[in-house]
Amino acid sequence: MKRFFGTLVCLGWTFALWGQGYDLPQKQRFPRVQLSSVEATEAFSWWSLEHAYPREIRWTHQASTESPGGWHHRYQAEFGGLPLHGAELVLFVDHAHRLRGAQWADFLTLPATLPPSHADAALWQDGVWNWITWEDHEAAHPRTWERYARHALTGDIIQQRDMLLHATDSIGRALVFRPDPLVRAGVVYGGAYIDDNDQNTAVLDPLRDTVAVGLTYFNGLFTLSNSAAVIQEFDAPSVSIPMQANADFFFSRAAPGFEMTNALYHIERIRLRLDSLGFGSLMTYAIPVDVNAFNGLDNSAFDRATNPPRLLFGEGGVDDAEDSDVIAHEYGHALIHAAAPNTVNGTERECMEEALCDYFAMSHSFRWDNWRYPFIFNWDGHNPFWSGRMGLSSKDYSQLTFSSIYSHTDVFADPLGVTMVLIGPNAMDRIVLESLYNFTSFMTMPQAANWMLMADTVLNSAQNASLLHLNFAARNILSPQVGQQEDSQKGSMARDRYCTQDQVWDFTDVGGSAWAMDGRVARTWSAGDAVYGWELPEGAYLISRLDGTTFMLFLYP
Numbered sequence: 001m002k003r004f005f006g007t008l009v010c011l012g013w014t015f016a017l018w019g020q021g022y023d024l025p026q027k028q029r030f031p032r033v034q035l036s037s038v039e040a041t042e043a044f045s046w047w048s049l050e051h052a053y054p055r056e057i058r059w060t061h062q063a064s065t066e067s068p069g070g071w072h073h074r075y076q077a078e079f080g081g082l083p084l085h086g087a088e089l090v091l092f093v094d095h096a097h098r099l100r101g102a103q104w105a106d107f108l109t110l111p112a113t114l115p116p117s118h119a120d121a122a123l124w125q126d127g128v129w130n131w132i133t134w135e136d137h138e139a140a141h142p143r144t145w146e147r148y149a150r151h152a153l154t155g156d157i158i159q160q161r162d163m164l165l166h167a168t169d170s171i172g173r174a175l176v177f178r179p180d181p182l183v184r185a186g187v188v189y190g191g192a193y194i195d196d197n198d199q200n201t202a203v204l205d206p207l208r209d210t211v212a213v214g215l216t217y218f219n220g221l222f223t224l225s226n227s228a229a230v231i232q233e234f235d236a237p238s239v240s241i242p243m244q245a246n247a248d249f250f251f252s253r254a255a256p257g258f259e260m261t262n263a264l265y266h267i268e269r270i271r272l273r274l275d276s277l278g279f280g281s282l283m284t285y286a287i288p289v290d291v292n293a294f295n296g297l298d299n300s301a302f303d304r305a306t307n308p309p310r311l312l313f314g315e316g317g318v319d320d321a322e323d324s325d326v327i328a329h330e331y332g333h334a335l336i337h338a339a340a341p342n343t344v345n346g347t348e349r350e351c352m353e354e355a356l357c358d359y360f361a362m363s364h365s366f367r368w369d370n371w372r373y374p375f376i377f378n379w380d381g382h383n384p385f386w387s388g389r390m391g392l393s394s395k396d397y398s399q400l401t402f403s404s405i406y407s408h409t410d411v412f413a414d415p416l417g418v419t420m421v422l423i424g425p426n427a428m429d430r431i432v433l434e435s436l437y438n439f440t441s442f443m444t445m446p447q448a449a450n451w452m453l454m455a456d457t458v459l460n461s462a463q464n465a466s467l468l469h470l471n472f473a474a475r476n477i478l479s480p481q482v483g484q485q486e487d488s489q490k491g492s493m494a495r496d497r498y499c500t501q502d503q504v505w506d507f508t509d510v511g512g513s514a515w516a517m518d519g520r521v522a523r524t525w526s527a528g529d530a531v532y533g534w535e536l537p538e539g540a541y542l543i544s545r546l547d548g549t550t551f552m553l554f555l556y557p
Contacts, residue, residue: 030450180378234310427460509528
């Protein structure tokens, strides 16, 4: 692999991003086979006898990882001594020595030739394997990392990818936004509640909370680092990191130190939460964090090129590290990378990665306050700088085409968020975290949904399986269960509702609010009020009732 550093300039090259031709099909099986141990070799022996592959393929064991649900064994397919990129196998064995699940790349075609001496791997493209060399182009200030796949024989670029996925402790105190100033004030972006280039401290500073945060004490000074994260400067602009004898890191939100302590606090809370959920072994390092990165651009990223990986937060628009949604989202990439390293290959798989990190943002916000939790990046987005994203959707998965990694994040975040509200973030977070260990390259949303059903099976004896299936089926990610009645989605767990403007709403027995898609309250009501469709313009609304139920309302003329 070649690695280049400096400024990247494209001079009329023709290249492909992830597209349909690069997606390597995946197969799943959930056999429930009793083994004598949890060892990888025994599980692989059973699988290899059941599934015929060309004898020229060698499956190389990569890692075995334990989770609360069992052991997850990873293999990589090789031909001629080099990897077939994205051709992976995952075997899941529970603690009772039962092989519960397997997922693998579904191909029988081999490369037409042995690899050239300078090749790095084979890349699947339009049904054939091409020998390629990897080229990494990296630059700093602002941080970029792009990877080219060059045809090993012709030298043509056949793929280009952006590889960024957009520490002894003491206890100190800090002032932070928890989860963000808008939720704290109960308002939407606008009026006095704006970023104002960090100047409106009179409005926003009173919305800070005093919290305990882990610090490192060394040589008589407290520093912004703990077992979860360490604040560093590795991308422009360079800002001085505070070190002080006093353990109270109290900053106005106009000061650079505020974003530093805000990021440190929220990452530490997520890391401690992993311990409480039984997944403390997932993250084994304190992640380096730069909250003043990308030369002031409105961008944030998870950088897996370094050891250990790093987080970078930009300051364009609203400072990204002021919004705990952004912090939780980017740290979510680190969690997925730890559970299933180097598997973010394929447009749908990348879209699902973003959706999962959006779910982590929703869950993090929901635990502080469930108000507007589906409005992902509530402070950083949903404003004039950018539109943010939603964690609720009315889309039909079967009708979607994945042309961009951000195009349909909502369709997968929706069933996760809705189930979280119904069973609680603790149970849902454990299901999601357990499923991550079985993720592979090029997997689809239905395959990920099946792994979540399996996670609930091994963690909770399938206590939530019907509800999970129902919510995935509402978006057509999974098919409705056999025998399920057509109207089974109606009632207290209704997902989408449809109403004409001449109808009275039938769900106002409990007080609540209707939120327009721009994030503003369109209508509120008290229990028992009569509300008619004609009171609002036609369109889509998020209904949030005081009993905690939420759903989408589609209003027609």
